[in-house]
Amino acid sequence: MSVLVRVFKLALAYPGRAVVSLVMAIICTLLVLVLPTVTMVLVDEVMDKGRRDLLFQTAAFGVGAICLRQFLFTLRTYGNNALEQRLIHDLRTVLYNKLQRLPIKWFDTNSSGEIMSRVASDVPTTDRVIVEAIDQALPALIQFVAIVCWMCYFSWELTLVTLAPLPIIALITTLYSKRAEPKWRESSQASADLNALLHDNLAGIRQIKAYTVEPEALDRFDAASRRVGEKHMRVMKGQAVVWPTVSLLAESGIVLMLGFGAWWYLEGAITKGTVMSFLMAWPLLFDPVSRINTLTQTFLGGKVAAKRVFDILDLPDEMNLTEGKRPETFTGRVEFANAGFSYDTDSPAVEGISLVAEPGMTVALVGPTGAGKSTVLNLLTRFYETDRGKILLDGHEIESLSKEWLRDHTGYVTQESFLFNSSLRENLRLAKPDATEDEIWAALENANAAHFVRELPEQLDTVAGERGVRFSGGEKQRLSIARALLKNPPLLLLDEATSALDNETERLVQQALETLRADRTSFVIAHRLSTVRKADLICVLQDGKLIEKGRHDELLAKGGLYARLCEASIRE
């Protein structure tokens, strides 16, 4: 389906508003015919034939038509803006909802700044097409056809002369649109790239300052901004030549019309009033032609923007996001059977992982950096899907389960503690929207976070700042743990959850976690091996492979990688 047809289908959500707006536009358009008609009657009947009786009523008719037209214009402006805002809201919400349903993998290759530019800028540009079509393009077309019919009624010969330049205008406009579309696309992409860079630089402003690379960052921004200007100018260069040419051709029609009009009047073929009224009608005929410029820009820009929006909307959702099995109970038994996965590279991030976590067990994942520990947890939450082998939860293949169900039963503390820029209460209630104040404080106590939250002047109402910037790394980690604990899930995943805590605080948080881990299955990643030695099963990963597994003492006795890691950790 053509992109523009798909855009117009969006208006079907508001058929009433669209039709009312279109009808008002048509009435306004038809009212423009009143003025040339009034001119013809005043010249031919009142002035030439001395029909004084027609003077007042003809003038009053003209004024009445103008007033009605302006009144309808006011209603149209308001109505169209309301329609546009509704359309923008709808498409923006649909797009945002779609973004939430896309797999994490998609976000690995699409920058936040670029995505933001699609939501914030491409959506309004797309919807502008609908409003412009209803408010400008269709009325312009109707006005053009109505004026041509009106002119033909009085003199088809003079009409033909007036319209003589039209085929050349149509040809130029069509050729220009075809050539301009790829340039619009490039211009739009350059703006999105600039947004992406800005977003990236703002997120990394601390790093930029710390490494004093402000001049380099400015250079990159300067180059990206310059590219936006250059791409925009490539679009504008064509326009600067095409539209004056179109105007020139259109205006040549008036000279032709006046020349032939005067000649045929002298020949007695037409009246003076007809020539005068054609002169009055000419700007009304030219008006739709002059709108081709802005309309072409809106439509080309809208088409490019709509394609960028629809490209996202057409992506497949995450598999089994809401569909899939929802077992009544979940004991917490997890089995990896020869599971493997590759990010978009040739070498697998993890392969041949086989392990069983019985309900209530704590499984520790250890190994050097980049060994694939976080990837194992990502497969358990199904942020990524296994390519090979299976993961079974209580015997159910993980792919067959609803992701919503799976994530409802999982508490995940990620390596990077993230807090939203809202109150602590809201941040914690993400895990359990109906959590009571007592439950929130209990979770904070268990995560060893209650005392510092209590000392804050606004306590749970304190706003965390962007990405939780108002809290230290250790505080954020404890708040993230509290959030996971509030959920009280049967499966707990902790990825370096206590790495930013000092030894004493970590000991306290570990104690709390140990109590909580007692009746749930937990997967724990920790570099500090002291935090995993009590685990029921320790899995040692290296280069994506599970090379050792067992309890602390067994692995120490084995004298393999785990023993070496422990030795190194003691030396530290």
Ligand SMILES: Nc1ncnc2c1ncn2[C@@H]1O[C@H](COP(=O)(O)OP(=O)(O)OP(=O)(O)O)[C@@H](O)[C@H]1O
């Ligand atoms: N989103 C991603 N896209 C592509 N490759 C990735 C992605 N995330 C991780 N990797 C790669 O997969 C491999 C395993 O990464 P993973 O994060 O699982 O290791 P890890 O053992 O948790 O490391 P660390 O202890 O440093 O956190 C690494 O080589 C890493 O570069």
